[in-house]
Amino acid sequence: MALPGLTQRALKRITPQEIVDILPQENVNLATYIFDVLPTDIQQPTVSRVNINDQSLILDYHLRGKSRLAKLNALTISYLRRDTSYTNKARHLFHRIWREQGHLLVNELTTRWLISTLQTFLDHGENEAQRVIGASGYFYANLMKIYEGERSIEGRNQDTTYEDVSPQTPNKFPGLDRYNVGGTDLLLNTNALALDLAMRDDVAGLVLFELLLRVKATPNVFTRMDKTRKEKGISVPSFADTWSFFEPL
Known part of the structure; x- marks a missing residue:
């Protein structure tokens, strides 16, 4: 069995419990x-x-x-x-x-509870669209949380733009390609796909749409990338319009 320890954790994610009804x-x-x-x-x-x-x-x-x-x-x-x-x-x-x-x-709701709500749509959505929205929003938000948390541990402010615009260390994860500031559509395409999914169900999509609005309005990897492009005047052929939310700063 691959990942035996994690498999045990996954199987115990939702456990039986005898509780009273206070709903x-x-x-x-x-x-x-x-x-x-x-x-x-x-x-x-x-x-x-x-x-x-x-x-x-x-x-x-x-x-x-x-x-x-x-x-x-x-x-x-x-x-x-x-x-x-x-x-x-x-x-x-x-x-x-x-x-x-x-x-x-x-x-x-705080963003914490938006994420919890998305996770609940993942597990208990009424249709496939709601479950897909829940899954994509949950992983989108939590991977951002993981990355922004690591950045804080390293002592970097969320609103500080980048001094360098190209990778400064060797890639030790084969296939996980690096990119230069302004030379990728990865961030734009990620947000566009998230919005596409959000539009597939008005109920669950509302939560993911709100999350995307908050990402657009706050300091994070997406807005830092755009701010760095603007500050340094970066415009790479074929990627000139690939701002994170398809809107130039």
Whole structure:
């Protein structure tokens, strides 16, 4: 078996668990949740995530000042990360939230919860398009998180552009090609494909679309590449228009 250790981890990703049902009824009026806000002065509880009641308290803390709809979204996700007797109910509520109130909720959520929502569409999408959107958005965001985290460990600011514009070290991963600043369409094509996928389902696509908007608006590998091109006046034949979001700075 290839990757035996990782295989064991993968097989235990969603484990059976006996928990109580603290979810609202499946036909709950979700419109009342969007304007009902959690208190801002909630203290961090000293409990673990194993018990769903304790998990609910942890969510209250992390989502303090947010709407109870944001909390309910997180709670349904918490249920769906477990294999329980209430999976179908949690799935039903999760999809109702995004069908009925997603346009109001998406801007409220932090990027962390956008990623968790995308992962839930990956695992529990109602159709192939939703599952593909969830998968692509989950990996897109988390690989960015991994790379930006490594950059921080190395002491580099997210908004600092590049001094050099070509690879400075040997490639030790055969086939994983290097590129020069302004001399590739890799970043543009990655974003274009992500947007293409997002447009295949209005419900799940809304979440990936919001993620792409945040990528466009914040310091990260995509915007750093474009800023470096602009600062250094780089224009490579055949790649002159390959800005990360097909819009020159």
